[in-house]
Amino acid sequence: MSEPVDQVPHTAVPHAGVLGWPVRHSLSPRLHGHWLTRYGLPGSYEHLPVPPELFAPYVRALVAHGYAGANVTVPHKQAAKDLCDTLDPAAAAIGAVNTLIFRHGKIVGRNTDAYGFLENLRQARPGWHAGDGPAVVLGAGGAARAVVYALLEAGAPEVRVLNRTVARAQRLAAELSGGPDTPVTGGPLDPAELAEAALLVNTSSLGMAGHPPLDLDLAVLPAGALVTDIVYVPLETPLLAAAKARGHATVDGLGMLLHQARPGFEAWFGRAPEVDAELRAEVLGALAAR
Ligand code: ATR
DSSP states (O other): OOOOGGGSOOOSSOEEEEEESSOTTOOHHHHHHHHHHHTTOOOEEEEEEOOGGGHHHHHHHHHHTTOOEEEEOTTOHHHHHHHOSEEOHHHHHHTOOOEEEEETTEEEEEOOHHHHHHHHHHHHOTTOOGGGSOEEEEOOSHHHHHHHHHHHHTTOSOEEEEOSSHHHHHHHHHHTOOOTTSOEEEEOSOGGGGTTOSEEEEOSSTTSTTSOOOOOOOTTSOTTOEEEESOOSSSSOHHHHHHHHTTOEEEOSHHHHHHHTHHHHHHHHSSOOOOOHHHHHHHHHHHHTO
């Protein structure tokens, strides 16, 4: 007779990985491998390629085999949410899960993208506060949902979502609505919309290697506005280059990738890891070698 899943003994050494299809390109094994080595911890973290039709049974098999958990990337982030026994508030609000934690046969789903976005800004610009003024978010996909959620949680007084498909921006704004004192609105990719922004965030795929650049005139963006991009290939996107040339402070997107990995590592391997220059250099080296 087979044992109930929650009585299968966990292996002494924690195992985790990243679920995706395809997933070979994922830098997560580099990140977690770096931390395991640096802190001298037992454990493994590997690529876990799984096609959509096998996602649910595959995850259940990981649970049954005593895995500690997994990261989830494209195209499984919504499917992962549906599989979880419990969700953290970020995953529930964003509607996607990027971190699975297996405990006593149950699946806990978290979304750490919002956390990673905020931690990146806080580490790169220690004086930055979401409450400093209105934020403008470019794009209305899954990444935008995480960023808007993060900004509202962190106390942004107003969020304006600009997107090529305006209806999608309006839908996102309505779904993540910040309440009567915190307007969240959707609109077109119109440069005039930048006039009062304290923070400008690109979450669209524009500016990513292989995609068209983001062609948005920054002339009316207030001089003190911080500009950040969640795209990190290239590290300096055309948007960040244009913002820098106009004298704006800028933050690149690589740190979001590094920081979003921290909560999973801590849950699976038992130590809160740090994001520092050494980790950044290793990941940049891996990107350059592609
Ligand atoms: P993700 O979930 O990673 O955020 P996505 O859902 O594909 O990815 O969203 C990509 C974003 O980039 C969208 O906001 C998309 O705009 P639309 O909603 O209008 O499709 C935006 N985007 C992609 N290519 C674009 C282009 N050529 N011009 C303007 N926006 C573009």
